[in-house]
Amino acid sequence: MTQITPQPGIMEIALYQAGKSHVAGQERVIKLSANENPLGPSPKAIAAAQAAAPDLHRYPTTDHASLRAAIGDVHGLDADRVICGVGSDEVLQFIAQSYTGPGDEVIYTEHGFSMYPILARQAGATPVCVPETERRVDVDYILNAVTERTRLVFLTNPGNPTSTMISDAEVARLIEGLPQHVLLVIDGAYAEFVRGDVPFNGGAAFVDAHPNVIMTRTFSKVYGLGGLRVGWGYAQREIIDVLNRVRQPFNLSNLSLATAEAALLDRDYLAHCQQENAKWRDWLAAELAAVGVASDESQTNFILARFADQAEADACDAVLQSRGVIVRKVAGYGIPEALRITVGDEEGCRAVAAAIKAFKEGARA
Numbered sequence: 514m515t516q517i518t519p520q521p522g523i524m525e526i527a528l529y530q531a532g533k534s535h536v537a538g539q540e541r542v543i544k545l546s547a548n549e550n551p552l553g554p555s556p557k558a559i560a561a562a563q564a565a566a567p568d569l570h571r572y573p574t575t576d577h578a579s580l581r582a583a584i585g586d587v588h589g590l591d592a593d594r595v596i597c598g599v600g601s602d603e604v605l606q607f608i609a610q611s612y613t614g615p616g617d618e619v620i621y622t623e624h625g626f627s628m629y630p631i632l633a634r635q636a637g638a639t640p641v642c643v644p645e646t647e648r649r650v651d652v653d654y655i656l657n658a659v660t661e662r663t664r665l666v667f668l669t670n671p672g673n674p675t676s677t678m679i680s681d682a683e684v685a686r687l688i689e690g691l692p693q694h695v696l697l698v699i700d701g702a703y704a705e706f707v708r709g710d711v712p713f714n715g716g717a718a719f720v721d722a723h724p725n726v727i728m729t730r731t732f733s734k735v736y737g738l739g740g741l742r743v744g745w746g747y748a749q750r751e752i753i754d755v756l757n758r759v760r761q762p763f764n765l766s767n768l769s770l771a772t773a774e775a776a777l778l779d780r781d782y783l784a785h786c787q788q789e790n791a792k793w794r795d796w797l798a799a800e801l802a803a804v805g806v807a808s809d810e811s812q813t814n815f816i817l818a819r820f821a822d823q824a825e826a827d828a829c830d831a832v833l834q835s836r837g838v839i840v841r842k843v844a845g846y847g848i849p850e851a852l853r854i855t856v857g858d859e860e861g862c863r864a865v866a867a868a869i870k871a872f873k874e875g876a877r878a
């Protein structure tokens with residue numbers, strides 16, 4: 514028997530389940546399972562990646578100054594209080610690693626992102642799951658779960674896989690109710706998809722007003738760069754200074770940095786992607802509602818389609834797969850009666866709507 518054993522708790526970490534990308538026997542699939550941008554990255558981002566290729570023998574910068582400056586300009590933030598990571602997942606990992614350890618509790622909500630308990634366990638801390646109410650984060654459940662051991666609260670706003678969000682007033686109430694020793698992480702992975710005439714700032718104003726709030730954002734969703742792996746965080750300078758100490762100096766490649774910056778600066782392409790998402794999101798929700806499949810008003814780039822029960826959701830998923838349409842089962846997120854469907858391009862949305870309609874009509878016949 515081997516004497517080599519991992520640290521306590523490591524083997525309790527459940528492996529992350531990624532959205533499926535293949536169906537047996539289907540050559541061409543429509544992948545609506547990972548909340549990717551169906552339109553792909555900006556052509557300018559692709560050009561920047563190509564332009565960066567000849568310099569891949571050079572080490573990248575360690576301070577990410579150019580990308581952080583661009584983030585600061587575009588979002589009206591202090592670039593010195595931005596940190597970039599290998600996806601926002603890495604920034605979330607820096608936070609869990611820096612601020613939690615054995616004996617500490619990390620609160621996340623019932624239908625919260627499945628990475629949160631994984632990150633807590635990686636740091637040796639104890640994840641604490643609190644209920645939501647009707648697929649919405651419930652601030653009272655979070656506050657009631659806070660103990661002396663609580664160090665971190667993860668809030669996804671808007672939520673994945675729920676697609677719902679809580680108001681600024683509710684976030685403010687949460688912050689007011691948290692003891693000062695608890696850090697609130699507002700994960701804004703879907704911030705660019707929020708409805709409304711004024712662009713949603715993802716919670717940046719809360720970061721400016723409170724020393725114990727961090728916001729994270731990503732290039733993986735609206736910017737169509739999930740394969741590149743770039744995300745960032747925004748916090749008080751003291752926190753950024755802590756996080757930079759656990760960050761590897763060359764965590765982002767020069768190709769990643771250049772590509773993300775070009776994507777960020779292509780505001781016309783971003784607006785185009787936002788408009789297409791908004792249009793097809795509402796179209797898809799209406800098509801599904803017309804055949805009796807309900808969903809909450811989505812603030813994201815996906816719809817959480819609700820069926821009568823798990824059996825019906827699973828049966829619908831089987832029909833979708835037989836047509837080469839891949840969506841995400843969310844039983845692992847505690848919503849077995851639902852399927853999470855990424856808003857695709859026109860072809861993808863028409864295909865998934867037609868398949869669900871056929872399923873519903875077949876079920877009735």
Ligand SMILES: *Cc1c(COP(=O)(O)O)cnc(C)c1O
Nearest residue numbers: 600601602626673702731733744
């Ligand atoms: C997709 C997603 C992220 C982004 O992860 P990256 O590591 O930046 O690709 C973060 N949080 C939530 C809730 C997400 O759904």
